[in-house]
Amino acid sequence: MTALEPLPLYVPVLLPIVAGTIGYFVPTRIYKHILIVAQMTVVGVAVHLLAHVRESGTLVEPLAGWAEPVGIALKLDAISAPLLLLVAVVFLLLFLFNYNKLYMDKLFQFVFVSLQGVIASLFLTADVFNVYVLIELTTVFSTLLIMYKKGKPALYNGMLYLMFSILAMAFFLLGIGFTYQTFGVLDFAGIRERSLAMTDRGALILPYSLMMTAVGMKAGLLPMFGWLPRAHAAPSAPSMVSAMLSGIQVKAGIYLFIRMQLMFGEALGTRQLFLVVGILTAVAGFVLAICQRDIKLILAYSTVSQIGLIVIGLTSGSEIGFWGGIYHIINHAVFKALLFLTAGLIAKEYGTRDIAMIRGTVRRMPVVTVAAMLAVLGMAGAPFFNGSISKYLIESGLSGDVRWQAAIYVVNFGTMLTFTRYATIFFGDPGEARRSGEASRAADGWTATVALVFGLIILASGVAAGPLMRVLFPVADPGLLASGASAIGKTLVFAATFAAAIATYLLVVRRAAVLDRIRGVSVSFNAMAMMMTGFFAFLLFYLLVTVQ
Amino acid sequence: MMEYVTIQNASLVLFFVGLYGVLFHRNIIRTIISVNVMDVAAILFLITVNARPDQLPPVGPEHAARMADPLPQALMITAIVIGISVTAVSITLFIGLFRKYGTSDWQKIIHRLTR
Known part of the structure; x- marks a missing residue:
């Protein structure tokens, strides 16, 4: 493996999407096989990249010839490499599992592999604005998948998930604004460096609380998990989608939580x-x-x-x-x-x-x-x-x-x-x-x-x-x-x-009869939004009190 | 007093006006509009980062020193496009939802689902 140069990092992102797009023009039977082969290749690529990361450390790849603070770079490090492999393996297994399923029509498979590429790129990205773009993309793709079988509450579950996600991402975008104002950079490493060097820790509070509210919602932390069961267990979602959402997509939220803690956690405690x-x-x-x-x-x-x-x-x-x-x-x-x-x-x-x-x-x-x-x-x-x-x-x-x-x-x-x-x-x-x-x-x-x-x-x-x-x-x-x-x-x-x-x-x-009573409680969108705002306010005040 | 009236502070006010709409209106259309207001507020905030009144648009090779910071502008074009597409998706969903349940109230839909 040493002699080999590592493959470009965009391969696991683009391969499923390109295979999904090109294969769209062939009959469904062949399409399925093309995608399975593509996914096996992605697993191979992920193993190969993991080997390189373990051997020679973090892989960085600036895109379009711009160096990092200005341009956009893909990065694969010791945390994200195993998770990238996980994404590839689980998607492959899901596809094999659903090989004979009837709902596996072309559109479904196309949306599914596109989502795979987007999730893979979430693990590869190295700056917060990319994260914003990619999360919005996963939101739209997942909404389509959640509503795929047109069951009774399908539209409601999809709507709830979509609105709650874009509400959270509005917080994230404003957080990006404050981050850029404070640091002048948007990449993970740059923010971490500058947040540790910062003498006025108070300036970190607002960007952190805004972005953490959104990330906490995506990861399903305490007051903000109301959307998760509705989306993950939606009767309209095929079990393959539930498996993917619960197995992989929510982990992308947790991965961002790790990144947020690496960037700000130390400085803010x-x-x-x-x-x-x-x-x-x-x-x-x-x-x-x-x-x-x-x-x-x-x-x-x-x-x-x-x-x-x-x-x-x-x-x-x-x-x-x-x-x-x-x-x-x-x-x-x-x-x-x-x-x-x-x-x-x-x-x-x-x-x-x-x-x-x-x-x-x-x-x-x-x-x-x-x-x-x-x-x-x-x-x-x-x-x-x-x-x-x-x-x-x-x-x-x-x-x-x-x-x-x-x-x-x-x-x-x-x-x-x-x-x-x-x-x-x-x-x-x-x-x-x-x-x-x-x-x-x-x-x-x-x-x-x-x-x-x-x-x-x-x-x-x-x-x-x-x-x-x-x-x-x-x-x-x-x-x-x-x-x-x-x-x-x-x-x-x-x-x-x-x-x-x-x-x-x-x-x-x-x-226990009390269990039935707890189950009967259904939380409306406004209450969920209120809980999210509450989390934001709590985080803000907690930091204002503790950070000096 | 007047030094607090800046575009940045206006955008923050706008953000929380949008949040108010999300929290206290049960109509889905109003939720969509309110989230959009929040999005626009965040975008407005980001373009005004590092901006000064005497700056020139970042176009062409001349006046490199007086140019506005091009990065937020480039990013916000992306954010605007994303905002439009997500709004389009949510309005499409809303039309389907309205046809199915005949209401645009979050609460009423829940009642109809649990019944």
Whole structure:
């Protein structure tokens, strides 16, 4: 690999879009194959770029011959390279999974691959104005995808998502204005340098709070996640879209959160604040997840909860916790994507999404259920699965303080409780009303196989987490990662928590009427906008009080 | 007193006027217009960054020293285009929404969905 020059960084961005555009003129059957080949190539390119980043550090590529402060550059560093690979792999798997689906018409596939290119470029971009442009693009593409199957609330969900996103981006644009006024540059590195050198920290407050409000909305942080379940679990969205939104797109928001913290976090000292926000997001997410009856909504709210956990890791202030957070981004993308895909199959097979109506999937669709179980185990952090590794790393990143560790324990318990409830759909009697005796209609052999491959990836990235992390991340102390000695202890803790979760489910959750009341609350657009303004105002005043 | 009346401060006021519209109007058309006002305010703010009254437009090779900062202008053309396209998408969506539910009120649509 050393002799090879790295490929240009725009390849993973342009390849899907160009393949999507050129292939648009050939028949649908061939089009599908062109896109799959293009995506395999993108995976190859992403691996190649990752190898280069690990070997020779950050890759920078000024576009159109302008040097950096003035021109626009693409940048790939140790944080974004693994995430770029993640985008490529998950999109490829999604395409393979949906190989036989009827809604995969040309327009859908075109929008989908274009979105892939745009998301890839979000991970490659190095200045805040590009971020603005690209987020607006992803918003428009995702809106189209959310409304793709014209179900009943399709237009409402799409409208809500679109308006809320562009509202947030208006904040972001004004934030860019203040950034440019304060620093005179818009690239990440330049802003970071100047914000650290700044003597008057007060000047950073306004640009930071404006941009962070928008980024927090995109990442789904505490008061601003109202749009997320509506968009991610929209009945009109094919499960492939839900999987992509929850697995990949929300991670772009978290990636921007990382960038914002790298740019301003040190100068303003907001690490502790977002640690608390992360914990609150995680708790609110699982509480709402437990209240839901719709299986896709359960998954969507659990995404909120896991975002909270990722933010906890990223703001833990230690290297182990930070890379644990990044590893959890990757793990969560894989198992949440698989959970959404299998939930889509199950919902189609049973003709309902109500968790109380679905029973005994293990007998009716065995292979799909095995795949879903692998994902649930990853999600719950069972030993040997990838979720346990990243959760353990996040936890050890905060090992100094008992309070934070207790909070993480509560979050993990909540996740387990959610998925104990979710797992009830696997067991029991499939129900005679719908037991037709014939083989499953929703999942053919191919789809089930891809689902199983997905599940095995989850298991493999848990078993081989040590070597995998050493390949993906520049972790200084890999010894701590491969701590096999604590495996028995972890298993015991997991078993105890799991037993507690089952007990809580049987004794409390199944009977609590308050859950129905919480579920009945629906937040209007104005209330969501109010929460966002509230977050902005809170951040502003918090910084005005704390920053000197 | 008069030194506070600048285009930048006017754009900030405009931004919060737009935000007021987003927060307190339930009509979707008004939401779209209000978000647009916020967008325009942000754009106005950005073009006035580093701007002074005696500057010349950044065109041609002459007067390089007296030229206005070209970067915000270039960026804001992009932002204006994006704003227009996003507005077009949201109005298209709104037309579909209105045909389906017969109302342009966020609250009423929620009621119709939950019923």
